[in-house]
Amino acid sequence: MCNTPTYCDLGKAAEDVFNKGYGFGMVKIDLKTKSCSGVEFSTSGHAYTDTGKALGNLETECKNNFAPGYEAADFQLHTHVKDGTEFGGSIYQKVNEIEMPINLAWTAGSNNTRFGIAAKYKLDCRTSLSAKANNARLIGLGSTQTLRPGVKLILYQL
Missing domain, CATH: 2.40.128 (Lipocalin)
Structure with missing residues (x-):
């Protein structure tokens, strides 16, 4: 049996390409990496060109053990x-x-x-x-x- 999409899902793929990933008046960066021992690092930040304000964060996730x-x-x-x-x-x-x-x-x-x-x-x-x-x-x-x-x-x- 085939699942029919709901009304709000019709054309969503095309709409996402047009609307997502663009930040007018903003510079944004997202970086993710994973070490061979399983430690995941992700950092993101964005700066608004009109106000000059910036925001960023760094997240670390440890999954198999981590011992510096x-x-x-x-x-x-x-x-x-x-x-x-x-x-x-x-x-x-x-x-x-x-x-x-x-x-x-x-x-x-x-x-x-x-x-x-x-x-x-x-x-x-x-x-x-x-x-x-x-x-x-x-x-x-x-x-x-x-x-x-x-x-x-x-x-x-x-």
């Missing part, structure tokens, strides 16, 4: 988006024999925010102490002693 970061010898910064719903990141700093990371994460659509901080202090070439805490009120303490190459004694207290 920065890494140096003693500093790292990492952020991520997972499935478009979980956002997080970490900061890591090493000063002399002390390592300190901080982790943050948030899940969209909920009040589920996670935060953690940790530290590791290297006493000598064979011994280190570590501690961690998070917003779920969990605290961990640890000690690592290398007895000989390849054999470690690790003690944890949660």
